[in-house]
Ligand SMILES: NC(=O)C1=CN([C@@H]2O[C@H](COP(=O)(O)OP(=O)(O)OC[C@H]3O[C@@H](n4cnc5c(N)ncnc54)[C@H](O)[C@@H]3O)[C@@H](O)[C@H]2O)[C@@H](O)CC1
């Protein structure tokens with residue numbers, strides 16, 4: 032797990048004040064980290080186009096040009112009049128070496144984008160947009176300095192952004208790199224050490240980036256055990272019964288000792304999954320909402336009123352009865368459209384999906400402030416899992432999962448862990464990790480995965 036930060040300006044400042052490091056020294060490290068990445072990948076003499084803006088992101092680029100000068104064919108392009116003191120100093124240093132700037136952009140082996148970093152504070156004007164689109168058109172290896180230009184601190188892209196193959200981000204990971212919108216632009220992400228190790232540079236945060244190593248699979252180390260030792264998940268199947276069946280199969284494959292589907296019509300289930308008409312006496316967790324459709328309000332209210340661990344999904348995010356349980360430690364797994372509906376039900380916001388996607392972190396924080404017990408798992412290209420003031424980001428999913436039924440598998444995985452006694456937050460985190468890692472292990476191609484393939488991959492984790 033790595034730390035994420037909304038801003039790092041205060042961390043840079045802390046370095047000057049606490050460790051007596053200077054801006055110049057930090058910048059030298061920033062530039063030399065990019066130099067290292069270029070030297071790892073490109074041989075002496077390769078051409079490197081460095082495109083610089085007016086601030087310190089541009090200054091990093093000019094410092095980089097100095098470091099590469101003579102070993103590489105450096106083309107330094109200054110796009111705007113330099114404003115920052117450091118940028119002017121870096122240009123002075125470069126010129127003293129004899130390094131000349133270029134007036135035209137031309138395709139090179141490498142393009143380094145140093146137009147805007149964390150200082151992007153307004154929408155890109157036409158000139159910057161055209162410049163970025165021009166660079167995106169080059170068939171070069173593309174490196175973004177700190178953050179691809181065009182992504183603002185919220186992670187929003189209002190017009191366009193630089194399409195990086197590699198982002199070398201300075202000091203610590205920025206939250207903006209993990210918005211859904213940014214996912215297509217950041218490429219591989221490396222953190223540059225700015226003169227002190229990351230653990231010294233970083234301070235405490237409440238936002239975390241999950242990685243593969245964080246996954247804890249269901250634990251079965253107890254020898255004196257029986258099926259009841261691993262819980263009994265009850266899945267409530269609604270009108271679209273398939274959703275509940277997928278969830279039940281996923282749950283069985285993820286360690287739940289017993290799984291039952293509650294359904295009033297006969298359904299086709301594998302022999303190891305039971306069908307019942309009401310909650311089992313020994314039920315240890317409930318999964319509800321997937322494919323619910325029309326329902327008997329009294330029956331659903333009764334189920335929601337039980338104090339069992341619960342994962343709530345899909346159709347219930349459009350229903351007022353869901354409001355009654357938001358004071359409890361339940362897991363909610365909405366996709367963006369469902370979350371917009373939930374925000375409206377809770378009187379928190381009346382927004383469209385596009386608005387939510389522009390600032391997912393903000394709306395998740397607002398929801399968790401109002402309902403601190405709830406564990407919210409907001410689906411998306413980067414899944415956000417939040418409770419109280421903490422947010423965990425799972426970036427491991429991919430469009431392999433963009434299929435009907437993928438969410439039902441996730442509900443089943445969360446339900447399985449709840450049934451086995453995991454806390455709500457752990458169930459959401461580890462189910463989401465298992466879901467995305469399983470999808471990434473599916474190697475056939477990126478279009479054909481169906482829920483049963485995903486469940487098979489979960490079983491092999
Ligand atoms: N402060 C430090 O100690 C360090 C700073 N570093 C670099 O400094 C960067 C931040 O530098 P700055 O704060 O100067 O900001 P930037 O260089 O990211 O951008 C700010 C400049 O761009 C202009 N600008 C902002 N949005 C614009 C828009 N839409 N259209 C046109 N112009 C626009 C501003 O007027 C300003 O001149 C980081 O991203 C990082 O690359 C690194 O060198 C690490 C150390």
Ligand SMILES: Nc1ncnc2c1ncn2[C@@H]1O[C@H](COP(=O)(O)OP(=O)(O)O)[C@@H](O)[C@H]1O
Pocket residue numbers: 345366410411412413414427428429430431432433434435436437438439440441
């Ligand atoms: N492009 C993507 N990148 C990462 N994860 C994705 C992507 N598309 C879909 N997913 C994941 O797939 C699941 C889809 O869930 P959902 O939309 O509820 O599907 P359904 O209700 O049909 O089962 C979510 O967990 C979501 O995060």
Ligand SMILES: [K+]
Pocket residue numbers: 088144145146147148175176177178179180
């Ligand atoms: K940049």
